[in-house]
Amino acid sequence: MSPSSPTSSQKLSTAVIEAVAKRMDVAPTELPERLLDVIDPDSLDSLFASGNPADGTVTFTYCGYSVTVTADGDVTLEE
Template identity: 50%
Template sequence: MDIEPPEYEALYDAINPEALDALFAPREDGSPRASGRVEFPFCGYLVVVSSDGDVDVEELDNGR
């Protein structure tokens, strides 16, 4: 029996990648921005993007 993976919407349809990059890009004068992170749910997962470039994905609990 063939099993197909589930269909997901494209991540770039849920969040603008250029806007995400701009959040962590250096300021116009070249100075660095403060560290931080962005979290958002996506297709049953929590995606966490940190200013240091790390991306973590974890499955959301039903209670979240």
């Protein structure tokens, strides 16, 4: 799947939830798993926060997808 990027005011954790919900064709509130049960959303949001010089990627499994988040803010899903 091509990567999606959060809007400037959107948190990465929200972008992940919305990308997975869109891919599964359900509302974010209907996802079968909470993001909090997989990764700390606050840590994810702060890891690549603007002004943070961090570079790299984070990959984790969420709702059956391999989710990769990059320092650029891109969110990519793979089955």
